[in-house]
Amino acid sequence: MSFQDIYKQKLVSAKEAVSVIKSGDWVDYGWTTGTPDVCDQEIAKRLPELEDVKFRGGILLKEPEIFKIDHPEKHMTWNSWHMGGIERKAIARGFSFYSPIRYSELPRYYRESKDPVDVAVFQVAPMDAHGYFNFGPNASHMAAMCEKAKVIIVEVNENMPRCLGGFEEGIHIKDVTHVVEGNNSPIGQLKGSGPATEVDIAVAKQIVELIPNGACLQLGIGGMPNAVGSLIAQSDLKNLGIHTEMYVDAFVDIAKAGKITGLNKSIDKGRQVYAFGAGTQKLYDYLDNNPECMSAPVSYTNDIRSIAALDNFISINNAVNVDLFGQVSAESAGIKHISGAGGQLDFVLGAYLSNGGKSIICLSSTFVNKKTGKLESRIIPTLANGSIVTDTRANIHYLCTEYGCVNLKGLTAWQKAEAIISVAHPDFRQQLIDQANAMHIWKNSNNR
Incomplete structure (x- = not known):
């Protein structure tokens, strides 16, 4: 039959x-x-x-x-x-x-x-x-x-x-x-969050400077990682590789700009590897029957061993809040649920284990509270009650805001608090210093 x-x-x-x-x-x-x-x-x-x-x-x-x-x-x-x-x-x-x-x-x-x-x-x-x-x-x-x-x-x-x-x-x-x-209706699209803001672009510029030629990229979901992708497409970077959980529109732009060859990848050479893709029709058209792109189970794409096997692996993910201990919440704001654990921790760990790799957590330094209309800091003394810790303080590597990028790996509590405060919005830095001091994670230093 x-x-x-x-x-x-x-x-x-x-x-x-x-x-x-x-x-x-x-x-x-x-x-x-x-x-x-x-x-x-x-x-x-x-x-x-x-x-x-x-x-x-x-x-x-x-x-x-x-x-x-x-x-x-x-x-x-x-x-x-x-x-x-x-x-x-x-x-x-x-x-x-x-x-x-x-x-x-x-x-x-x-x-x-x-x-x-x-x-x-x-x-x-x-x-x-x-x-x-x-x-x-x-x-x-x-x-x-x-x-x-x-x-x-x-x-x-x-x-x-x-x-x-x-x-x-x-x-x-x-x-x-x-x-x-089925009725052959168009498959669902994940629309962007609008044009990149000035803050998104400022953060993206900080991150792109950390990426070497021949790097292998993972981008998380959200406006800021997409802004990074757009800047990479316009940059002088070359011979990039892709190994990611989620394939997003930014990768299409980078590929069409001729930046992706995958020739430096030690595994899956020449192929863009991903667990799932969601975006606009541009993305779906690019993935369709494209032998350069490799759809694979998430147990492979997000395996820390797969990630670590790729030299110069650059992982770029969003956060909701970061506290002065270096704890990252990317899933909730207090008890208000936002997304999920996803693969962020896998890529944070795998990228650091990669030879020359960097795990980068990015966020805007502030946001406007919709209820009060006031500007608030995303860098806070401690995570709000009920907030989910996505990445523990022991695992954070680079933290980037529009005010700079800092490497937090291995720093003592006071060094880490000092570095985190250095990329907070200037209007909140003295308040954060006072709070760090009250929590006994501050050492009087020359830049106070």
């Missing part, structure tokens, strides 16, 4: 496919651009008849229909591996919860966890001549999740880019339970 014949046998309507879902099930919605569309619509119609359905997914690019039913908290929970804005709003509605884990551990977690995957439903690219559906820019943990799933429903979308890899970037028709042909 040909693969096309098997395809036709397994082809059903979305309504029929999702009829297998029952109360109490764990239902996996895939990841980012792979979140289902027409199947989601049908599940939303059934959900009011069900109870305690536990969905899993992450980084939603549009609000699922299951979120829009009356009183979703009575019928479901959404359990996110990484929060975005849509999911943050659902927290307040009482049905969305974060699942804390180092992102790199997800494939192993799926394979070893006692929690079932009763139904997996997600979007894929059309089946190829060899019977494979490509996960699109979502290799991430998808193969491991499918290994665990009792029922696998693939929703085919012709707009899903076919992202090449080498392993765990797709699923074969023989392993699929049902095939649903």
Whole structure:
């Protein structure tokens, strides 16, 4: 029997496919651009008849229909591996919860966890001549999740880019339970946060000066890392490599500027390696059938050993707050949840272990409090009560604001406090010095 014949046998309507879902099930919605569309619509119609359905997914690019039913908290929970804005709003509605884990551990977690995957439903690219559906820019943990799933429903979308890899970037028709042909709507886009601000550009300039020719880059999500990418594209840097968790639009700009060759990489030479990609259509068009780009599971991309094996590895990630002990919070502001652990700590550790590598945490020195309208410092004496420590004080390497970059590795408590205060906004420095002194982490020095 040909693969096309098997395809036709397994082809059903979305309504029929999702009829297998029952109360109490764990239902996996895939990841980012792979979140289902027409199947989601049908599940939303059934959900009011069900109870305690536990969905899993992450980084939603549009609000699922299951979120829009009356009183979703009575019928479901959404359990996110990484929060975005849509999911943050659902927290307040009482049905969305974060699942804390180092992102790199997800494939192993799926394979070893006692929690079932009763139904997996997600979007894929059309089946190829060899019977494979490509996960699109979502290799991430998808193969491991499918290994665990009792029922696998693939929703085919012709707009899903076919992202090449080498392993765990797709699923074969023989392993699929049902095939649903979607409406081929455009896949979700992750829009930028607007043009780079003057502060973003000032921070980016500080960071670009730390990057040598031949470096291997990882950029986190957010306006500031994207500003770094834009400046790299305009710089004189050359022979750069890419090994990242998330592939973002900035990498496309850097590549099209001729800065990326990957020839200095000791592993995956010449290839841009990533666990998932989310951005604008420009990004999806670039990744589609591009042999230079390598879609790989997150257990590989974020493995500290993979990162450390790459010389001159430069990791660039955002933070919400940093305190005077060097603790980094990139997940919450107090108890207000923002994102998740992701792979930041993996790259912080791996980049430092790299020969010539640098881990860089960047943030604007201040922000305007929306409630009070007052300027507040992102560098604070201690993290606010309830804030999540993403990177411990022992692991921070470089810290960059618009006022400079400082290497904090190995400094004593008073040296570290002094260095951190030196890149704080000038209006807050004396206050921070006084607070550091009260906490016994300040030594009178020449620059006081």
